[in-house]
Amino acid sequence: MIIYIRGGGSVPGGRYRRCSSDRLYSPSPPRARVASFADIPQQPATMPIEDSGSKPDFSDDEKKAIKDSWSGVYSEYESTSSEILIKFFVDNPSAQDFFPKFKDLDSEEKLKSSTAVRWHAERIINAVNDAIWLLDEPEKNAKKLKELSEKHAVQLNVDAKFFKVLAEVILDKVAEKNDGSFSDSARSAWEKLLTYICISLKVAY
Structure with a gap:
């Protein structure tokens, strides 16, 4: 140049x-x-969501950024969780094959009207909420996520590749709910959190 x-x-x-x-x-x-x-002013480094490798550690600032940006999402957890899961299924219809109760829900309208979808969506968002509030208790966090991993691997036979795909939908929703206040440092912290969750969910595979 x-x-x-x-x-x-x-x-x-x-x-x-x-x-x-x-x-x-x-x-x-x-x-x-x-x-x-x-x-040159340096921007906070971001990392893509990963589902393999070592689990990341979190600084106090990162934990605060995650919790602060999560509050607006979880305060409307019923509607937000459904939006996340429906978006995931619409974009990845083959994922529904792992859940017999969702197999006949072949349109977005049917997904939106399904109580089974709403119930499962709330379980997902509550699992994320638990992972956030247990960041300071890594042993408990690892135990809860391992139980989820075993259920998805053994009982449901879910393809592990979908954890990362769903994580990206969750990240998009967190960014949307925080709109202009979602900083690069907050995004980086969330990418680390979702990496932590994805890696944890694959331990039983």
Whole structure:
């Protein structure tokens, strides 16, 4: 990349000189300060949701960001949970095959009117809520998530790939509910939380 620097001092007319982007020179002594990455405002690093590897740890700030952004979601948990699960099934109809009671719900309207869908959706959002409030008790959190993993692996035979897909729907809903207040640091914290949950849900597979 070529960067042009406006000249001064001995450079007639304040003309621009060209130089490479890896080193910046002033047109005449004294030398200009070399630009560095420290001069560039850094955005909080984000990570994609993963379902394998090591479980992430959480800072106090990340825990606070998760809980603060969750409050607006969980305060309307009945409607929000249904929206999440219905969106998931509409986008991934093959996932319904793992739940016999959902197999005949072949339209969005049928999904919305199903009490079984609402009941299951509430179980999902309550599981996320438990995982959030047990972040300070990792042993209890691991135990509850392991039980869910065993149920989905042994009883329901759910394909584990769908955990990550559902997690992405949950993240989109959290971002939507928080609208303009969902910062990059909050998103990063949520990506870590959902990674933690997805990895935990695969322990029985």
